[in-house]
Amino acid sequence: MSKIAIVYGSSTGATEAVAEKIKASFDDAALFNADGVSVDDLKPFDFLIFGASTTGIGDLQDDWEILLPKVEKMDFSGKKVALFSLGDSASFSASFAGAMYHIYKALKGKVEFVGSVSTDGYSFDDSDAVIDGKFIGLALDEDNEYNETDARIAAWVDDLKKYV
Numbered sequence: 054m055s056k057i058a059i060v061y062g063s064s065t066g067a068t069e070a071v072a073e074k075i076k077a078s079f080d081d082a083a084l085f086n087a088d089g090v091s092v093d094d095l096k097p098f099d100f101l102i103f104g105a106s107t108t109g110i111g112d113l114q115d116d117w118e119i120l121l122p123k124v125e126k127m128d129f130s131g132k133k134v135a136l137f138s139l140g141d142s143a144s145f146s147a148s149f150a151g152a153m154y155h156i157y158k159a160l161k162g163k164v165e166f167v168g169s170v171s172t173d174g175y176s177f178d179d180s181d182a183v184i185d186g187k188f189i190g191l192a193l194d195e196d197n198e199y200n201e202t203d204a205r206i207a208a209w210v211d212d213l214k215k216y217v
């Protein structure tokens with residue numbers, strides 16, 4: 054069993070609440086706020102789950118924006134990474150849940166990503182987080198589709214458990 058850490062960046066609490074649900078879905082996972090976590094804190098973990106809300110127009114949440122240049126320099130040998138991001142598919146339909154793309158872009162080539170998700174059941178116009186027809190991680194919409202969140206997390210965590 055790998056050691057699991059979840060690192061979330063949340064500006065108004067929605068991503069934090071989701072990160073707590075994801076943590077509760079695993080038997081044993083550590084939870085860190087991107088605001089305050091250090092690369093040293095993350096070294097002991099084999100399985101890293103990085104989550105952030107989307108701000109601006111498809112931009113990365115502020116605390117993760119500060120953390121990312123440090124995480125980029127981490128040694129990821131033997132580690133797996135899964136991503137999730139929150140967004141608002143009604144108000145920001147053309148940049149839905151784009152936050153995770155920024156983490157993906159920075160770590161691509163250094164990291165083994167797992168946990169891509171079908172876009173079936175989502176409605177939005179465009180998202181940088183969709184690559185080759187799938188979300189690169191879990192997209193969640195607590196503004197409009199909060200009724201879907203628990204089932205989306207359950208299906209995703211089920212998939213991730215193949216890798217931990």
Ligand SMILES: Cc1cc2nc3c(=O)[nH]c(=O)nc-3n(C[C@H](O)[C@H](O)[C@H](O)COP(=O)(O)O)c2cc1C
Binds near residue numbers: 063067150196
């Ligand atoms: C200034 C601002 C910009 C946003 N930009 C986007 C966006 O481009 N795409 C998107 O999907 N959601 C966007 N959102 C919606 C948030 O990502 C969403 O409400 C999220 O649940 C907030 O999570 P948090 O409370 O953890 O920060 C934006 C919200 C704000 C306040």
